[in-house]
Amino acid sequence: MKKSKLLVILTLLSIIVAGCSTTSTTQPAQDGKLEITIGRAFDINGLDPGFLTENAQVVDNIFDTLVKRDDKEQLVPGLATSWSQVNDTTWEFKLRKGVTFTNGEPFNADVVKYTIDRVLNPKNNAPTASYISTIKEVKVVDEYTVHVITKKSGPVSSDPL
Numbered sequence: 001m002k003k004s005k006l007l008v009i010l011t012l013l014s015i016i017v018a019g020c021s022t023t024s025t026t027q028p029a030q031d032g033k034l035e036i037t038i039g040r041a042f043d044i045n046g047l048d049p050g051f052l053t054e055n056a057q058v059v060d061n062i063f064d065t066l067v068k069r070d071d072k073e074q075l076v077p078g079l080a081t082s083w084s085q086v087n088d089t090t091w092e093f094k095l096r097k098g099v100t101f102t103n104g105e106p107f108n109a110d111v112v113k114y115t116i117d118r119v120l121n122p123k124n125n126a127p128t129a130s131y132i133s134t135i136k137e138v139k140v141v142d143e144y145t146v147h148v149i150t151k152k153s154g155p156v157s158s159d160p161l
Helices: 002-019 109-120
Strands: 022-028 034-040 067-069 075-077 080-087 090-095 135-142 145-150
Touching (some): 090 109
Antiparallel strands (some): 022 034, 135 145
C-alpha cells in the first residue's frame, strides 16, 4: 500500500513539474543576429503587466520598471534615474527623459501615476494589486518626478517599494 501511495505522489509531482517547465534555445538567425526560442508549457493569456501573475517571466522581459535588480540583487535605475525617501511615507522618483512607448507616446510622470492608479483601483480587480497594496497614492510633482506615498511608514530601507 505504501509503495502505491509513493508511486501516485511521484507521478503527480512529475506531472506538476512537467507542466511548469520552460525550455529555451539560442541560435544564430540567418541574418547573423541572435535568435532565442522559448518553449512554455502554457500559452500567454495577455501582455498587460498590471493584470498578469502567471506570465511574469514573459512580461518582465518585455516591459521596464522604475527600478530593477542587478546580478547581485542590488537596486539599480530602470525608468527611474534616481529615488529618495522624502519622509516616512513618501518616495520621490526622478524619471528617465527621452523614453517613448512603441506607439511614440512619451513616458512621464502622468504615465507612472496612471499605471499605478489603474492597478490599485478596486473596480479593475487587478490580480497584481496586492504586490503594491502598501501604496496609498501617487502624486505628479512635475513631468519627470513622482511621489509615491505609502499607507504607513516602514523601516528605512534602500528598497523603495
